[in-house]
Amino acid sequence: MSIQSCSKDDAAAGPQPNSNTNTEENNNTGTDSGTEDDDGSITIYKVEGDKIVKEKDYKVTGKLLEFQKDTKKHQEIWNLVKRIIPANYRSRMSEFVIFAGEKDGTAGYVVERTRDLSKWQMGIAIDFAYQGGFNTRGELAYTIVHEFGHIITLDKVQVDSSVSQGGCKSFFTGEGCSRDNSNINKLYQNHWADIWEEFRKVNNENDAQKFYDKYKERYVTQYASTNPGEDIAEVFAMFVTTANGVHGNSRAEQKIQQMYDNPEMINLRNYIRGNIAKSSRSFLPAPGSWKNANTFGNKDKMHCGRHNKH
Structure with a gap:
């Protein structure tokens, strides 16, 4: 089983015409639990500066209730989020949710909360965050970096959310039209446009595997x-978590180089790596470990793919 990582509604992180599921990492154990919404939601917090303030506990049972009561774990996860995401970027987050991902294989997600993004x-x-111990092999840190x-x-x-798909002259995300000079539009134009029609014909896991x-x-990564x-x-997650720079000219390495050519991305990389390096604990995955095909296999520990319900 693998894990998915994207934005909470799948379209937000990909092309509208093609509703693919996401895949990301693997490791999972069953849980005897349930929620009022039956999607694993446990507790939702409001983000207020450096703090999270509980807004609502969902009605849960079984192991999810144990997770809900263990607010020290909620805070420990949030503390790692704060180490990774600088305060001026964290101000873009209005809500923080603790949930259980076992049912749909979701490790994390993000979703827009305002129309203007x-x-x-x-x-x-939380179940994946503590599987084998907190942030085992840096997997939680990687998830947070990916979601960021x-x-x-x-x-x-x-992205300009006011522009419809029909009026978009660049890459259209689920949220709106990417701006001409945006990172995602550059990536699309340079590395997806020439294979886009072929990609749109991907309809199942077998097609996806052949495409990859x-x-x-x-x-x-395969994901x-x-x-x-x-x-x-x-690309951003690998750019941040891998110690060394680009040493080749493959398409994948060209994407990483795009990050190195962007001063904002370099500053974020330096912040994340420098802030985490202040601790004696290892918070990042070993370089290269996330390229393992078993990690990005056939299912999804999504950083997205969940339906927007809150």
């Missing part, structure tokens, strides 16, 4: 081939 909700799966990658490539700075096998040289939104989030 200025505010976002982030959700983190969605926010900084899909927010109002990068044919174009794997273009992707930093990145899900759609442009997941691609750029994976």
